[in-house]
Amino acid sequence: MTVKNAMTSEFLHSAYGGESMAHMRYLIWGDMAKKEGFPNIARLFKAIAYAESVHAGNHFRVIGGTTADASVTGGGAFGVGKTVDNLQGAINGEAHEVEQMYPVYLHTAEFQNEADAKRSFHFALEAEKIHVKLFKQAQDAARAGHDMKLNKIFICPVCGHTVLDVAPEHCPVCGAKREQYVEF
Numbered sequence: 785m786t787v788k789n790a791m792t793s794e795f796l797h798s799a800y801g802g803e804s805m806a807h808m809r810y811l812i813w814g815d816m817a818k819k820e821g822f823p824n825i826a827r828l829f830k831a832i833a834y835a836e837s838v839h840a841g842n843h844f845r846v847i848g849g850t851t852a853d854a855s856v857t858g859g860g861a862f863g864v865g866k867t868v869d870n871l872q873g874a875i876n877g878e879a880h881e882v883e884q885m886y887p888v889y890l891h892t893a894e895f896q897n898e899a900d901a902k903r904s905f906h907f908a909l910e911a912e913k914i915h916v917k918l919f920k921q922a923q924d925a926a927r928a929g930h931d932m933k934l935n936k937i938f939i940c941p942v943c944g945h946t947v948l949d950v951a952p953e954h955c956p957v958c959g960a961k962r963e964q965y966v967e968f
Contacts, residue, residue, distance in 0.1 A: 786848045789896040795889040796847045796901055799908065802885070803840035806877060807833045813870040817926075820867050824934040825922045829874075831937040831968035832915050835944035839908040842943075846900045871923035878916040882909065907943035910957045914946045938965040 814829030951965035
């Protein structure tokens with residue numbers, strides 16, 4: 785896969801960088817949550833970190849696996865604080881992607897007729913909407929001084945779709961089968 789248009793390529797590089805950083809940030813924040821006595825919040829961070837790596841991988845494949853001569857930077861909170869604060873950083877980052885970043889990137893890919901980029905941005909956008917809600921639930925629990933109540937977390941390895949308790953028969957975003965979902 786390769787991208788024909790410079791702007792879509794730039795957006796893919798940016799998204800790749802941001803998703804890669806979110807992946808690492810959530811792994812680190814998961815370790816902090818575990819240390820603070822929030823094992824389920826830690827598991828949520830680890831699961832969503834996996835979803836972010838799915839997004840980064842999708843973006844990387846669409847740009848043809850190269851980042852040569854491209855600025856691959858990503859915004860977002862840095863550092864490690866208390867779990868409640870880390871969750872706010874996660875909420876802010878995910879909300880930015882849902883409200884600003886991915887809608888612009890998606891519309892650009894549509895306008896420039898970049899089908900692979902459009903699909904990659906769409907997959908990420910749909911998952912990030914769910915991540916905002918889950919991080920808010922986790923933060924509410926942590927603010928109240930207790931862990932989030934979680935059974936199982938399932939992540940689609942194709943698009944990053946995230947669901948609690950039971951994986952769907954088919955992913956509502958990409959159509960992957962239930963058996964493909966990764967359980968956390």
